[in-house]
Amino acid sequence: MASQGMGICGIGAVTGYGWGREKLWDGLAAAKPAATLTGGYGEDGTETVWLATVPEGGDPADGRGRFARAMRAAAREAIDDARARGWVAGERVGLLHAVVLGEVDLWKDFYLKENGTLRVRDYLSLMPSTPMSLFMQEYGFHGPAMNVSAMCASGNAGLLTAKAWLDAGIVDDVVLVATDLSLTPENVSHFTRLGVSVVDAEPLEGCRPFQEGSRGFIMGEASVGFVLSNSAPRPYTAVHGGAMSHDAHHLTSIDPSLRQVRRCFTEALDNAGVRAGEVRYVNAHGPGTKQCDEAEARILEELFPADAGIYSVKPLTGHCQAAASAVELAVAAIGYDRGVVHAPPAVAPAHPQLLHGEVPIDGGLTVKSSLGMGGHNSAVVLGPA
Template identity: 40%
Template sequence: MPIPPADILGIGAVSGYGWSMDDLWSGLLSGSTSAEAHVGLGGRFPDPCWLARIPEGGDPEAGTTRYARAVTAAADEAIADALGRGWRPGERVALLYATTGGDRERWRQRYLEPEPDNPRRRFVEQVWTTPAARVIERYQFHGPSLVINAACTSGLHALAIGQRLLATGDATDVVVVSGDVGFDGEEIRAFASLKALVYDAPPSEVCRPLRGGTRGFVVGEGVAALVLAPARQPGTEGRIRLLGSALGNDAYHPVSIEPSFEYLIRTMDTALGHAEVTREDVDFYVAHGTGTAQCDEADTAVVEHLGKQSVAYCFKAMLGHTMGTAPLLETVITARAYSEGLLPATAAEAEAHPQLARGPMTHPGGVTAQLGLGFGGNITTAVYGDVD
């Protein structure tokens, strides 16, 4: 049964490129990754450590850490963008916040600086509900608020849940925010032991999704935000339409993908059904694109299932893998690509999959399908199209 479509009216982002959507866009068009080799990060960080790290910045009033300030900055940008496109918040604006962890910087301070000047403030800032609560208070939103963790598909999971809140009437509008900032050395070393994360080489040598020689990803930090509202509201100018979405799980393994990809493809077909389009209608495919061997096989299976007309792209080599925020960052990039008529795809070599975009290209609109995968077997798919 179709789920009513929704329009993405506003977008915002903070990334390794800087503190705005414009910084992200110009960074992608530059063709240079936002990851750098960092030295002297302290603690148990590898030294040097390749990381796409959000630079210092943001509004000091929004919080004492980059994490807190970045969440507020991305939400502010998305809301301002939506207001500029004619959005008028309804009575029950929901706030869905997706993340794979709380304020890691604050958690580290909890153990490395056990006697803070203001323990109450430090405790409140490290609670995982606080970033969303600050945005809600700032704008006086009174719809439901959820913190969503579906591992590395968390941001796309939140978007799909947002579409359902609108469909049921539990929310008049939805602000979706996803943030993962402040990874520590222990986490990076532990993830590297799974042979997925690589910290001692640049993304150009490591993360090559749908290309030869790929072996994993470099980690990144990022926050993405968007405003979702029922489609075709009078006076609004949406950037892109969310036609359909679906949630699933392969029920296979805590950290591996079920090798037949049956449930992954089934979830994609469910989203296409909700969107009332066929796989032959899909012009673009946003790959999960972590660069691991398993993910590459999964993305290849989906590309082949969709058909030879689909152009594939992904951005983790440029942004680093920003965990739960990664798919939502790719959603806001896709939304801007529709608005700009330009897709800032990463350059690819001859040995790449024949359907992988070879570099920046004209974006004529059409239908886009997106895949998100997360530890624990989590699967999310979404389908986008042009705004009427």
Template identity: 35%
Template sequence: MSTRGQRHPDVVITGLGMVTPAGADTATSWKATCAGLPTAAPDARLSGIAVDFSCAVTAFDAGLVLGTEARRMDAFTQYAVAAAREAVADAAPGDGDWDPTRVGVLIGTGVGGLPTWLEQSGRMLDTPPRPVNPLTVPKAIGNMAAATVALDLGLNGPALSLATACATGTTALGFALDLLRAGRCDVVLAGGTDAAISPLVSNAFDRLKALSRRRDAPQSASRPFDRDRDGFVLAEGAAVLVLELAEAARARGRRPYAKLLGYGESSDAHHLTSPDPDGKGAQLAIRGALADAGLSPSDVTLVNAHATGTPQGDAVEARLIERLFGSHAAVTSAKGVTGHMLGAAGAVEAAFTALSIDNGVIPPTANFAERGADMPGIDIVHGAARHTPVPVAVSNSFGFGGHNAVVVLGSA
């Protein structure tokens, strides 16, 4: 049951873990994002199709990180387990600090174990057909990232998965916040993961005219808010955040990255893939998150935008940001570096937002060079990272189907 709008204990972020195209851990991913280094490049998995480049995870060795157990996991689960291990190590609980029966896992995915489904369906199409792997179902079904993280770390609290398309990672944080406020958990590992780069998915998004076709210069293809943006770049990865009650973190001497102050969600109820042109649903989610945090738009100093690089989506979000925040809030999008990580995007971007608050650094929007006529005068951070205090930030995520999820983070 939701406890939003009621008085509740403070919830803080004490651990971060990620596997992204920018790096196989948090520190490397953050450094590359602050440097504005795009990761899009030709992808051998996509050779011969119309859009043959992606933002791929290249620095992650599943066998090295996970050992022989990696063979029992689809890539989306491998990324989640690696990110969860890093996040817990970063949160640094001592022996007895956490009761495993009170630690929850809430890790969603937009697509799930597609590589496994594709590989095993290929076996059945051979002549003669080959038997499928007996682990096909437990490798591929979408709940296995959360389930395997709980199994790997020996956690006995609720282990849940959800899917709200590209809003999934942020939705997970919101529901984790509810679990903590309701007293059902003391700690929650929350995030998102996806590993959907494949000819099928690339072709499918391209048929929707959602992908950039900048094959001659893939590194500059992901261009959030830019005049010449022509679609997003498909990406993969995971992020997991450790959320716990501030009082418990204080008691064990763990300094948080940030507070998770509020969460808002809504549905556009408008179209399967296109956002409401007036941004009404997204505005409901942002206002709901601010109300949950007990704040107003004037309190916000940073908006970590969803901004994928699509012509329509970026324009709608930019107009909404101007309407709510004017030009007083700095705006950034990580997708110029990472591409669009689908179900993982919101969790990765919330983690980056927490790091901005903790370090007083706003990463630049890579590949943004010039605003178009459809782009209002919002303060887009670009060219170089901006060093400035970030007391309150909003992180937006919007998904196919009209899912809108927004979190508000603040200094701890």
């Protein structure tokens, strides 16, 4: 098995369950979906739909919008957590922010309510770089800071970028945050028109990854923060390696040959220096759509042992778009620390290797996969700290 390498030594989370890492974990432990019936949707604003939105909260001093407040709250919680677990920041702490759409609520108001007129400071707050710069100022960090964007695979992409920085000696530590608070009526409507999101059924009825009758995913929001280091004294989990590839095939559909998806998984194992037979868990992208679930099930059957289990937490957390793989990485990392996987309950006939309910972790490796819309394939290999 590979050496430990980079460790996840601090975690913070703002999700549909509320503000804080423990609210995420408690929601999963209770097998309670974060989504609730939410009003103000549809063409005339009168429809009520199922969404896992981040509730109001955070510190108003962190920004005018929920996006900036959630981003800084998740990162701050991760740093506090890492320090409590013995982490001491090096001289060069970098910041990576995995994001696709930033401050969508404020941009909408800027055009439709404020007629393009704002104070300069408030205009600058619309930029994705602004909460990053303010966060670097807050902590006096001087490493590189930049955004990473790979659609739903953005969290995995950020994690692999952080590992590359650390392995190259560019930084001593990295704070990685992935944020997506974009569930405006317009965005939800277009994902529904694409035929992939479910808004008219309870989460466990509409979203059933690797089970019969799944119609797609429930949309969610989140911001998740990590502190990553090669010298963490008490990491949650070790990040052994990973890989990314691109289908270069279609804006929404996976290449049916799965050539690049398969290459991504095999290169992730090679990069991590592990054998497929050491993998016990596949923390899947698993959005509940037919093409994605079938693709990951095929890879599971081709590459991994028959006793490897697969699961997806999207029925519980919702599909958090740019923050999706980060939420799922956090779930896997906390699971290693606490010795259990909290998989959603099975509600229909399922793939024989689907995990459901509370499953004790036996110490094997986890592959966290994420297949971002447009062809962004990613896989990260995690193991016990």
